[in-house]
Amino acid sequence: ATAAVAVVQTSFAKGLQIGIPQISDDPTKQMGVPPGKVGTRSSFEKLAKNASDISSRSPLQDLYGTITPSDLHFERHHNGVPAIDPAKYELLIHGLVERPTVFTLADLKRFPSVSRIAFLECSGNFRTGKETMSPQEICGLTSQSEWTGVLLSTLFREVGVKPGSNWFLAEGGDAALMTRSIPTSKGWNDAIIAYAQNGEALRPEQGYPVRLFLPGWEGNTSVKWLRRLELGDAPWQTREETSKYSEGIKGGKIRQFSFDIDARSIITFPAYPVQIQKGWIEIRGLAWSGRGKVSRVEVSTDAGKNWKLADLQEPILDKAHVRFRHLWQWNGSETEIMSRVTDETGYVQPTFAQLIDARGADTGGYHFNPITVWQIKPDGRVLNRPENFR
Amino acid sequence: ATAAVAVVQTSFAKGLQIGIPQISDDPTKQMGVPPGKVGTRSSFEKLAKNASDISSRSPLQDLYGTITPSDLHFERHHNGVPAIDPAKYELLIHGLVERPTVFTLADLKRFPSVSRIAFLECSGNFRTGKETMSPQEICGLTSQSEWTGVLLSTLFREVGVKPGSNWFLAEGGDAALMTRSIPTSKGWNDAIIAYAQNGEALRPEQGYPVRLFLPGWEGNTSVKWLRRLELGDAPWQTREETSKYSEGIKGGKIRQFSFDIDARSIITFPAYPVQIQKGWIEIRGLAWSGRGKVSRVEVSTDAGKNWKLADLQEPILDKAHVRFRHLWQWNGSETEIMSRVTDETGYVQPTFAQLIDARGADTGGYHFNPITVWQIKPDGRVLNRPENFR
Amino acid sequence: DPKVDSLPSRFGLGKPATIAQITPLDIDVRPDGQGLPAGSGTATTGAVIFAAKCAACHGAGGVGGPNGSLVTTTPAPGKRTEKVIGNYWPYATTVFDYIRRAMPFSQPGSLTNEEVYSLTAYLLTANKLFDEKAVLNAQTLPKVVMPAQKLFVPDDRKAGPEIH
Amino acid sequence: DPKVDSLPSRFGLGKPATIAQITPLDIDVRPDGQGLPAGSGTATTGAVIFAAKCAACHGAGGVGGPNGSLVTTTPAPGKRTEKVIGNYWPYATTVFDYIRRAMPFSQPGSLTNEEVYSLTAYLLTANKLFDEKAVLNAQTLPKVVMPAQKLFVPDDRKAGPEIH
Ligand code: HEC
Ligand code: HEC
Ligand SMILES: [Ca+2]
Ligand SMILES: [Ca+2]
Ligand SMILES: [Ca+2]
Ligand SMILES: [Ca+2]
Ligand SMILES: [Ca+2]
Ligand SMILES: [Ca+2]
Ligand SMILES: [Co+2]
Ligand SMILES: [Co+2]
Known part of the structure; x- marks a missing residue:
């Protein structure tokens, strides 16, 4: 009508x-709705992060391609998201530097800028325990954005970092006053003082107006709402790098400053909670490595007996989520499907058992990147295959 | 307190x-705000498209990097944005095909998928006339997304396109029933039936739930809210490819089916309405070509006398916006700054005068891609240098 | 490319389209007349419909109006000629196709085929391209010769350094 | 890279930071005691403050509570040992630093340095790492020996095929 x-x-x-x-x-x-000042999301699309008291997880199974919509970027914070007035914002750099300096947001934006598409993953990004778990629940604490900011090396030159500085402290302006010690070499190498994400200012949940961004490193080190950098000669041993973000390894030892994100992949389709039908299925997923580029992703559709090369979507970027795809014809019989990534250093994503074997059963959920196995039931249900530490 | x-x-x-x-x-x-289901934009950030009755323009001067936030993607539609229920959505493919077929949205998503980061530009993306014009007002009808969908070639194989088909008609399900004739070769080559944008479903303003996406071609051909493809042997000569989206050239002729977007660049900073200060300034802008990759961008800071190579942000993708940057030390004297792109085919972005010289003064605003010149006033104001057709 | 090699010839997705599904959507009209429906119209009838449903936006007689002229006029001295059906449109069939799919702008899809034939006849006549007494139908419409047709050329731009 | 070549040694942006700007922010404490403020505290005083401001979340005596124990306990049979200050934290200075910056969770930054010294003394004592009669201050705190310190090793993972 x-x-x-x-x-x-x-x-x-x-x-x-x-x-x-x-x-x-x-x-x-x-007649349709006229052009507007700000676009909308269709009311038919119900996209949501999975939120707990301390984090909220990206809905990996609902996403396409490699960019995470900014409002679906995972959150992990230690005492909520602060509201910071950008006009009052200041970044202090001091300690082992020639010229302790305070930068306004406008100052930071005037420096030469860089942009890069890269993932950010919380090193605590692992959950297991039941069959009815989605990719979001298993490892939704990873997201990808195009980050823009000034290279920290540019600011290091501006303030004159002294030769004796091996570590610096990054401190947030949130209620947790989040602090991490970072090797100064990472600052010289590729650290970004980021003020934009996917074309616009950082979202408050990701550190508005300014955060540290350390490509390929565990998310907690990319301190949000950054207010201060202190250059020093040794690590501070903050609570987050001792009590937390450290992991038990063999011989009763505890590993700390384990910054690099090990390579990981996960099939995001088909995955719980979808139910599949017989016929052609494009297996889809994400793969990434904190140590460089993804070299290949292999997929097994017969419970790990045989592995086939998946297709990788170009461009394959350094320290970035890569979309992989693999065509499979499901004949209706019960099986298990899984993916494993190999990065450019030759690291191959391990199984749960291999990780426990290497680290001991006392290791926790940090930097725990096992192959995720999906059980395919004859009726087409897809269920996680939970594996437990003990 | x-x-x-x-x-x-x-x-x-x-x-x-x-x-x-x-x-x-x-x-x-x-204590801050706890983690949420959907992230927010800081209330301090006032980002808006510039909306008229028929279009709304991306705020290029406010954007970082290369991805356009989906809600700031430009809009151009011919009778508003329709509200389409994805559960009722169907795509009909018929005409010169072996098997006329109707696809649901779920069907389309089951096919092998592809993602690519690419720009989309309206071929009518040109405005001039006054000094107080921002990049958004001059050429805000271009935006960039990571698009995901199924290759049209996959669907062509599925329905069995017959050899005699040289053109197909793409028809939208909006109130304008938008229609364009497209060479079938583009369909085989790189056309995408897109259902996702920047990681999530297409936004309604960009064609939800399904649009055609023709990389590098004038935006109007990437028909939104796609409901039908008819394969035929000759173009339909629809109103949009005759009365509109055609341009006068020399000798009183009218060019039509001018699909490729010619290479273009624009400095987005510093640009009206900012006022600059003496000292180091990073000149920033966007460059792109519908014919392939950007090879280089040159910047002049002395009114076109000398040109220097700008830095291009990697990765430089095919038919994609590229961010360019160039360091400049402004000494406070009056000058003009401008950028020009060269694409991999050797095409060099022309001046306004060169375009008029090639096409005659009867040409209109379609495919009009001149170098944009910014006047720098001694007080730091940055003004467009308007150039007029007659 | 491993994917292309392993692509099956068909995935078996989608459903065969029936005539009943195709017909209501298959409304396009081509320059050779393919797609024109049965029925006919005249400029005289079209004039009445135009005054009622179109003139508010396109001006009395198709000249002026807030949404643009549809009929050729002599431009005021120093002004450009407005591009309208009579001087710019290369095919008469496009007038039928476009009015049927998109007009009136506020009630698209509301016109009968007879009304569209009559409106097309009226606009062609007003542009001096069709005899005001003649009947417009699937046979006569494709034969209307449009002055602008000879001006249209395909894209002459090329990749490479030359500016077009 | 043309950009790096043409980078000036400085851009001259930002303003020199004054002592008055640095001091209120420079609250970090290092294992060697650098950053510890004047003042002192005792476990006895700490116990009172803890009961008032902390026990609701961390349990009476720092055991149990909705936000986790802070004091070593013997695990129930078959349960894992909870990782707390006494058995997992490698440096005592971190206790001071963290409480001062982040606790109480609902009123971060509300404690005086004296209170933080006393709470630190209390928690170290409860974990049997510090004498309940002793005074904790900038001199004594860095000397507290933490049992877990010898367990901590830097990252032994490497790029390449080996799994760590
Ligand atoms: C409520 C306003 C309105 C009414 C009523 C209306 N039109 Fe239009 N018409 C428009 C607008 C707006 C456009 C331009 C649409 C676009 O460019 O997408 C247009 C475009 C046209 C065009 C194309 C002009 C060109 O040169 O490309 C034709 C032909 C046309 N209308 C005919 C009609 C006829 C016949 C009727 C009556 C049956 C009608 N219009 C009623 C608003 C209207
Ligand atoms: C309203 C609840 C609440 C109150 C009150 C509170 N805490 Fe906490 N405390 C927490 C939470 C929640 C955490 C974990 C924070 C995190 O991991 O980011 C925590 C963590 C800690 C830790 C680190 C534990 C570890 O093993 O890493 C210490 C030490 C601590 N609190 C001491 C205190 C002291 C001392 C007080 C009182 C002055 C106090 N807390 C009051 C909620 C509270
Ligand atoms: Ca955090
Ligand atoms: Ca494959
Ligand atoms: Ca349109
Ligand atoms: Ca340069
Ligand atoms: Ca047809
Ligand atoms: Ca300090
Ligand atoms: Co770690
Ligand atoms: Co064109």
Whole structure:
């Protein structure tokens, strides 16, 4: 049915407005919504992070390609998201430097800038325990953005970092006053003082107005709401790099400053909670490495007996989520499917058992990157195959 | 001052909620907002498209990197944005095919998929006339996304396109029933039936749930809200490819089916309305070509006398916006700054005068890609240098 | 490319389209007349419909109006000629196709085929391209000769250094 | 890289940081005691403050509570040992630094240095790492020996095929 529309005598714009009120079941016969200042998300799309008291997880199974929509970027913070007025924002750099300096946000934006597409993953990104777990629940604490900011090396030169500085402290301006010790070499190498994400200012949940971004390193080190950098000669041994973000390894030892994110992949389709049908299925997933580029992703559709090369979507970027795809014809019989990534250093994503074997059963959920196995049931249900530490 | 907070006896979550109400001027002394299901944009960031009755323009001068936030992607539609229920959505492919077929959205998503980061530009993306024009006003009808969908060639094989088909008609399901004739070769080559944008479903303004996406071609051909493809042997000569989206050239001729987007660049900083200060300035902008990759961008800071190579942000992708940057030390004297791109085919972005010389003064605003010149005034104001057709 | 090599010839997705599904959507009209429906119209009838449903936006007689002229006029001295059906449109069939799919702008899809034939006849006549007494139908419409047709050329731009 | 070549040694952006700007922010404490403020505290005083401001979340005596124990306990049979200050934290200075910056969780930054010294003394004592009668201050705190310190090793993972 067409909408009842008053023909407007004078202007096109008025015609549009009068044309909208009545909802038609044939959109071709009713004027649509005029162009707007800000676009919308279809009300048919129900996208949500999985939120707990301390984090919220990206819905990996619902995402396409490699960019995470900014409002679905995972969150992990230690006492909530602060509200920071960008006009009052300041970054202090001091300690082992020639010229202790305070930078406003405008100052930071005037420096030469860089952009890079890279993932950010919390090193605590692992959950197991039951069959009815989605990719989001298993490892939704990873997301990808195009980050823009000034290289920290540029600021290091500006303030004159002294030769004796081997570590620096990064401190957030949140209620947790988050602090991490970072080797100064990472600052010289590729650290970014980031103020933008996916084309716009950082979102508050990701550190607005300024965060540290350390490509390929465990997310907690990319300190958000950055207020201060102190250059020093030794690590500070903050609570986050001792009590937390450290992991038990063999011989009763505890590994700390384990910054690099080991290579990982996960099939995001088909995955719980979808139910599949017989026939052609494009297995899809994400693969990444904190140590460089993804070299290959292999997929097994017969419970790990045989592995086939998946297709990798170009461009394959350094320290970035890569989308992999592999065509599979499911004949309806029960099986298990899984993926494993190899990065450019030759590291091959291990199984759960291999990780426990290497680290001992006392290791926790940090830097735990095992192959995720999906059980395919004869009725097409796809279930996680939980594996437990003990 | 710290907020008055009742210490909660029982749970962490309650503690958070009770901690929030009072606004503090020191965010480090007040619990922040807990993790959420959907992230937010800082209320300090005022990002908006510039909307008219028929289009709305991306705020190029406010964007970073190369990805356009989906809600700031430009809009151009011919009778508004339709509301389409994805569960009722169907794509019909018929005409010169072996098997006329109807695909649901779920069908389309089951096919092998591809993702690519590419720009989309309206071929009518040119405005001039006054000094107080921002990049958004001059050429804000270009945006960039990571698009995901199924290759049209995959669907062509599925329906069995017959050898005699040289053109196909793409028809939208909007109130304008937008139609364009497209060479079938483009369909075989790189056309995408896209259902996702920057990681999530297409936004309604960009064609939800399904659009055609033709990399490098004038935006109007990437028909949104796609409902039908008819394969035929000759173009349909629709209103949009005759009365519109055609341009006068020399000898009184009218060019049509001018699909490729010619290479273009624009300095987005410094640009109206910013006012600059003496000292180091990173000149920033975007460059792109519908014919392939950007080879180089040159910048002149002395009104076109000398040109220097700008730095191009990697990765430089095919038919994609590339971010260029160039360091300049402004000494406070009046000058003009501008950029010009060269693409991998050797095409060099022309001046306004060169375009008029090649096409005649009767040409209109379609495919009009001249070098944009910014006047730098001694007080630091940056103004467009308007050039007029006659 | 491993994917292309392993692509099956068909995935078996989608459903065969029936005539009943195709017909209501298959509304396009081509320059050779393919797609034109049965029915006919005249400029005289079209004039009445135009005054009622179109003139508010396109001006009395298709000249002026807030949404642009549809009929050729002599431009005022120093002004450009407005690009309209009579001087810019290369095919008469496009007038039928476009009006049927998109007009009136506020009630798209509301016209009968007879009304569209009559409106097309009226606009062609007003542009001096069709005899005001003649009947417009699937046979006569494709034969209307449009003055602008000879001006249209395909894209002459090429990759490479030359500016077009 | 043309950009790096043409980088000036400095851009002259930002303002020199004054002592008045640095001091309030420079609250970090290092294992060698650098950053510890004047003042002191005792476990006895700490016990009172802890009961008032901390026990609701961390349990009476720092054991149990909705936000986790802070004091070593013998695990129930078959359960893992909880990782707390006494058995897992490698440096005592971290206790001071963390409490001062982040606790109490609902009122971060609200404690005086004296209170933080006393709470640190209390928690170290409860973990049997510090004498309940002793005074904790900038001199004594860095000397507290933490049992877990010898367990900590830097990252032994390497690029390449080996699994760590
Ligand atoms: C409420 C306003 C409105 C009414 C009523 C209306 N039109 Fe239009 N018409 C428009 C607008 C707006 C456009 C331009 C649409 C676009 O460019 O996407 C247009 C475009 C056209 C064009 C194409 C012009 C060109 O040169 O490309 C034709 C032909 C046309 N209308 C015919 C008609 C006829 C016939 C009717 C009546 C049956 C009608 N219009 C009623 C607003 C209207
Ligand atoms: C309203 C709840 C609450 C109150 C009150 C509270 N804490 Fe906490 N405390 C927490 C939470 C939650 C954490 C974990 C924070 C995190 O991991 O980011 C924590 C962590 C700690 C830790 C680190 C534990 C570890 O093993 O890493 C210490 C030490 C601590 N609190 C001491 C205190 C002291 C001392 C007080 C009182 C002055 C106090 N807390 C008051 C909630 C509270
Ligand atoms: Ca955090
Ligand atoms: Ca494959
Ligand atoms: Ca359109
Ligand atoms: Ca340069
Ligand atoms: Ca047809
Ligand atoms: Ca310090
Ligand atoms: Co670690
Ligand atoms: Co064109």
